[in-house]
Amino acid sequence: MIDDPVLKNEWHIAARSKDLEEDGILASKVMGEDLVLWRSEGTVIAWKDLCIHRGAKLSLGKVINGCLQCPYHGWEYDKGGACVRIPAQPPERAIPGKAKTFPVHAIEKYSAIWVCVGEPATEEPVLPIFDGSDKSIFVSGHPLVAKATRVIENYLDFAHQPYIHEGYLGDPEKPEVDDYTVEKSEGGLTALGLRIWQPNPDGSGIPNYSTYDYYCFRPLQAAFTKQKVKSVLAATPVDEENTVGYLLGMSEFRDEMDEEEAERWSALIIGQDAAIVESQRPELLPLDLQEELHLACDRLAIAYRRWLKELGLTYGVA
Ligand code: FES
Numbered sequence: 001m002i003d004d005p006v007l008k009n010e011w012h013i014a015a016r017s018k019d020l021e022e023d024g025i026l027a028s029k030v031m032g033e034d035l036v037l038w039r040s041e042g043t044v045i046a047w048k049d050l051c052i053h054r055g056a057k058l059s060l061g062k063v064i065n066g067c068l069q070c071p072y073h074g075w076e077y078d079k080g081g082a083c084v085r086i087p088a089q090p091p092e093r094a095i096p097g098k099a100k101t102f103p104v105h106a107i108e109k110y111s112a113i114w115v116c117v118g119e120p121a122t123e124e125p126v127l128p129i130f131d132g133s134d135k136s137i138f139v140s141g142h143p144l145v146a147k148a149t150r151v152i153e154n155y156l157d158f159a160h161q162p163y164i165h166e167g168y169l170g171d172p173e174k175p176e177v178d179d180y181t182v183e184k185s186e187g188g189l190t191a192l193g194l195r196i197w198q199p200n201p202d203g204s205g206i207p208n209y210s211t212y213d214y215y216c217f218r219p220l221q222a223a224f225t226k227q228k229v230k231s232v233l234a235a236t237p238v239d240e241e242n243t244v245g246y247l248l249g250m251s252e253f254r255d256e257m258d259e260e261e262a263e264r265w266s267a268l269i270i271g272q273d274a275a276i277v278e279s280q281r282p283e284l285l286p287l288d289l290q291e292e293l294h295l296a297c298d299r300l301a302i303a304y305r306r307w308l309k310e311l312g313l314t315y316g317v318a
């Protein structure tokens, strides 16, 4: 397990809602912890992926009669995690009280399944840019071999767009970033009105300036809004080396864009980011601001590093 005093009590996305159907089982890994997720009567249940009998992975089992059955000796666990049947022993013999699973907090929100491997710092995950909207949210998951802190900082890094995303989100002929300010509050970081030249900002095919508002709500959850687009990146630390970047998007443009198309677009853009982020050394985000060179346009990244230091993160930082 990744033993980070802050992140263990955060909500992290373990899977997309649509990937776990009724009576379905999914294996996931979050914060170095192997998890089994399953769904019964609509509700998502999350446990450590471990049977207390002989340590088999419960995610290899199946759902029968509203219980999760271990693949090894068929012990059946009910939704509350209690073992209710041990097939190898006569039914009149009592089931040991210790025959239980190891529960993990789980909640379903914003079309995703969130888990907390410790004690949740907030009752539920909150992504304010989506609240109160009736548009549906698209979620796509993208694996990266990088620390989640580097992944989030890249998402907040505005000045890379003309280079990594040339022809899509920026133009190297017009790379300037105007000065901007970053506000810090209880709700995290906010930087409003960042302007950049883009080849096709509104779908009309005409290049123009585009204005972004950036947010970082939690140490591993960042967002931006621009025109009719709302986007969140929730970076889930899988283990010390791997991250899944979950992109959650809502857009009025997407009325004409189907889900597959939206996913292809997300994979293209985050794929361009991944090539760079995976190359960054050191892998750990340096919190000592003397370590790398910072410019005025890096204000948001500087504020992010300072905030992580204040929060006391130990994972993904140096
Ligand atoms: S290991 Fe699960 S029932 Fe034996």
Ligand SMILES: [Fe+2]
Pocket: 154, 155, 160, 161, 164, 165, 269, 273
């Ligand atoms: Fe990018």
